[in-house]
């Protein structure tokens with residue numbers, strides 16, 4: 305029997321018509337929620353989700369007025385707000401700070417980071433009235449350590465992780481929990497360009513211990529966990545779902561450079577040990 309953890313709950317989602325956002329809306333509805341889906345494009349999302357449990361409104365999260373209007377419209381429509389899932393975000397291509405367009409840098413920070421601020425400042429007073437609430441954002445492993453060439457994106461996602469922590473501290477006593485998920489590589493439209501270049505794609509897969517990108521639903525399940533009462537004692541956390549990526553120190557893979565014929569104790573001692581025990 306499937307879980308019904310969000311029966312009678314209202315969930316507000318940004319970036320909800322594609323990739324992780326759309327898959328997560330689907331799971332929330334399966335578990336009994338009514339979902340207020342927002343995005344910068346509609347993309348026939350109501351055909352996919354059905355209109356009995358979902359409504360759609362355009363909302364550009366880089367625009368504070370759009371955010372305020374959309375949260376208010378959600379509360380007007382459904383009478384409450386239990387979960388805010390801030391997921392909408394953009395990449396800016398690959399470049400160093402020297403080459404990065406200034407306006408584009410500001411847009412990435414404004415969308416990926418400030419969006420949470422614009423939404424939360426309107427959503428939290430409603431959750432305070434209700435005496436509880438859960439906020440989950442989609443951060444990234446790029447927010448936990450730097451990624452080559454992704455300066456604006458990594459900076460924005462790192463800010464999102466720490467904004468999550470501060471909001472968790474500030475609102476814990478009001479029954480509001482604030483967490484984020486940190487996906488590694490998900491197979492979604494955002495990463496289509498990586499798959500178009502075979503060399504880049506192989507390098508990407510090679511760097512992931514599980515040796516594959518995730519289906520976004522594998523991350524959606526982490527989002528639902530954090531939003532649900534199953535995570536009732538968890539707040540201020542960044543839950544990593546990255547196939548083992550961040551478990552790696554960044555050093556070379558010794559196993560790869562030692563063929564099976566050299567896989568014996570003597571060779572290991574010679575290569576890796578400072579001393580041998582008699």
Ligand SMILES: NC(=O)c1ccc[n+]([C@@H]2O[C@H](COP(=O)([O-])OP(=O)(O)OC[C@H]3O[C@@H](n4cnc5c(N)ncnc54)[C@H](O)[C@@H]3O)[C@@H](O)[C@H]2O)c1
Pocket residue numbers: 318319320321322323324325342343344345363364365366391392393394415442443444445486487488489490491492493494495520
């Ligand atoms: N795909 C990955 O490998 C990966 C890895 C780590 C984190 N993420 C994060 O996961 C989340 C979902 O991305 P995805 O992979 O499903 O990609 P996606 O491109 O399918 O989804 C991103 C969504 O954000 C929306 N969006 C973009 N700008 C917006 C704006 N200004 N206002 C509102 N919505 C906006 C897009 O329209 C789209 O629906 C994003 O936060 C992304 O940064 C993705």
